Amino acid sequence: MVEGGLRPAWAAVEFGFGLLRSEVGDGRLTGVDEGAIEASLAAAERELSTAGMPDLRTLGFWRAVAAVKRRPELVDRYARRIATIDRTVFRRRVRLAFPVALGVVLLDLGLFGGLLLLVVATVVDHPLREIIVIVAAGAIDVTTHGLAHVAVGTFVGIDFTDWFFDLPKRPQPGFKIDYASYLRASPRQRAWMHAAGAVATKLVPFLVMPYALAIGAETWAILALLALGVVQILFDLLYSVRASDWKKFRREMRLAR
Ligand SMILES: [Zn+2]
Numbered sequence: 001m002v003e004g005g006l007r008p009a010w011a012a013v014e015f016g017f018g019l020l021r022s023e024v025g026d027g028r029l030t031g032v033d034e035g036a037i038e039a040s041l042a043a044a045e046r047e048l049s050t051a052g053m054p055d056l057r058t059l060g061f062w063r064a065v066a067a068v069k070r071r072p073e074l075v076d077r078y079a080r081r082i083a084t085i086d087r088t089v090f091r092r093r094v095r096l097a098f099p100v101a102l103g104v105v106l107l108d109l110g111l112f113g114g115l116l117l118l119v120v121a122t123v124v125d126h127p128l129r130e131i132i133v134i135v136a137a138g139a140i141d142v143t144t145h146g147l148a149h150v151a152v153g154t155f156v157g158i159d160f161t162d163w164f165f166d167l168p169k170r171p172q173p174g175f176k177i178d179y180a181s182y183l184r185a186s187p188r189q190r191a192w193m194h195a196a197g198a199v200a201t202k203l204v205p206f207l208v209m210p211y212a213l214a215i216g217a218e219t220w221a222i223l224a225l226l227a228l229g230v231v232q233i234l235f236d237l238l239y240s241v242r243a244s245d246w247k248k249f250r251r252e253m254r255l256a257r
Pocket residue numbers: 145149194197198245
């Protein structure tokens with residue numbers, strides 16, 4: 001369909017001009033002209049009015065979102081439209097989406113199960129004690145990640161709309177943010193909401209380690225916990241700083257300055 005093909009291209013052209021204008025206007029790149037934001041959002045909405053799946057990046061949607069973040073005075077005007085577009089695309093793309101409450105309940109059960117195992121470990125013999133401690137650490141590690149995002153997000157006023165699995169792209173479940181409340185939070189609040197999951201996961205092995213020592217777990221189990229902690233930190237340094245939670249943390253922190 002030619003119409004559908006030309007519209008995103010035209011939106012991109014309009015967006016380019018908007019960028020140029022704002023650059024020429026005050027001599028430096030401070031943001032994108034409101035006309036360009038408007039054009040990008042309208043293009044996304046037009047695409048969504050059909051059954052299709054718009055490519056938000058090509059339509060300039062994420063550049064428009066970045067522009068709104070740089071100009072907080074525009075947040076009220078655009079937050080709801082941005083959130084609606086973001087959510088509609090999410091609902092069309094991700095099939096395994098569940099209520100947030102279900103995710104919180106299941107993760108809480110997993111977390112308390114892990115804590116309970118730590119208690120159980122004190123009354124069983126070697127090597128079952130060590131195995132149970134490691135399984136418990138794994139359960140706490142996996143479950144605290146998403147819960148930490150939700151806890152800090154809720155604390156700073158960021159809402160979540162779904163608990164989802166985006167298979168096969170990411171094996172672990174995630175919580176979908178409501179983009180309107182996300183935009184209304186400050187960049188620093190958004191940054192720490194992203195960091196919370198990563199920080200929680202990184203801390204768990206190092207918190208379980210002294211406990212394992214205290215209950216007399218054998219050295220190999222302590223070393224296994226240490227290895228888990230170190231591997232996770234290495235993974236963050238090599239991967240997450242470029243692609244995941246820490247990338248988003250840095251993106252938002254740049255706006256906070
Ligand atoms: Zn995360």
